[in-house]
Every structure is written in structure tokens, then in C-alpha cells.
Amino acid sequence: MKDIKKNEESEEKIVKNVAQAEQILEEELAPVAAEVVPEAGKAAAGPGGFRGRKGGKGGERRPAPKKSSLTDSGLIEKVVSINRVSKTTKGGTRLAFSALVVVGDGKGKVGYGLGKAGEVATAIKKSLAAAKKQMIIINRRGTTITHEILGQCGSASVLLKPASEGTGVIAAGAVRAVCDGAGISNILTKCHRSNNPINVVKATFDGLSRLKSIKEKL
Secondary structure, three states: OHHHHHHHHHHOEEEOOHHHHHHHHHHHHHHHHHHOOOOHHHHHHOOOOOOOOOOOOOOOEEOOOOOEEEOOOOOEEEEEEEEEEEEEEOOEEEEEEEEEEEEEOOOOEEEEEEEEEOOHHHHHHHHHHHHHHOOEEOOEEOOEEOOOEEEEEOOEEEEEEEOOOOOOEEOOOHHHHHHHHHOOOOEEEEEEEOOOHHHHHHHHHHHHHOOOOHHHHO
């Protein structure tokens, strides 16, 4: 147990002031941003790009990566958001990173995971492992969902409506990542109230998990 605690403490970095915290953050994100999020800088600088929020207990929120990868096992992996979280202790401020990931096979099976670690790459690996363990099967009708439904989680609610062929995925951010992972290519969606990525993903899964099949509807 002592060795495990030492390993966990070694992942976290203790800083004494804000300047050191910003320097550590830049060093952590520089190599990973080049591999995992090659277009994140363009998305943040373009019109309507998300530049993140300053202040608050959780620090800055990083823009959601737009890259999806097809692994050797045939799974689609999408990083929805990466947040910097901090914990103030007597010795200083401990910095860590939280990653939200959606994994799907593009054939109706999808899951999500949330992982936290001292490094961005480690946080993504943890979230991917968690997402693969809790994948669910979604009832579909061709390339869309079977019926209209409203998913809720906390203060976030997501309206999901079936669409005809050729409509495409009318969604953005977290909802689009879930739809792409589940193989839904025609759907109409609308997020109400909260736009927190974690709650939006959970609300989307709440709606998709309660979809009835065509036989059950008949």
C-alpha cells in the first residue's frame, strides 16, 4: 500500500506559485497537443472557437479535440474535453488533468469514460479504459434512432429526434461525439439549459439507453 501511495504522489506536481503552475501546464500540454489535438489551436482561434474560462476552482478548460481514431480493434475513440483541475494543500497546489472520452464501434455500441491523472496522456488512457468497460447497445432504425426522446442528467437535458436519410448529424460537441461513436448518421438534437460536456454526455446516454426497439413499439 505504501508503494502505491508513493506512485500516486509522484504523478502529482506541487507548485508554490502561479508562474510555476503555468510553466508546468505548458510543458505537459505541448507534446500531447501535437499528437492528440493537432487542430485544437485552429479551432480556438477561429470564429466561434472556445478559448476556455479563466479562474474558478477547476482552472482553465481546454478546447475539445476534434480528432477521432479507429484503433486496431475497430473502435472509434473521441476525446470530448480535457480540463485542468487543481487541489490546494498545505504544501502548495497540486495540478492534474481530467479527460472525457467517448468510445464506439460505429454499429450501435458506445460508451464514455472520465479519467484523471497528473499527465494528459495518462488521463486519456484511463478514460479510454473506463469507456471500454461500460459500453452499451443502442436501439437504432437504420442510420437514425427509433423514436424521439429526452435525456436528462443534473441540469442538462438533450432532445433527440429521428431524421430522414441525408439529414446528417445536427449536433455539436459532446452529442456529436456520442452519435458518431454509436454509428448514428441522421439525427436532430438540441441541448437545453446546461452545456457542461460531462452532463451533456451523460444526458445523451440517458436518452439513448432508454430507446425502445421497433418490436417493443409495435
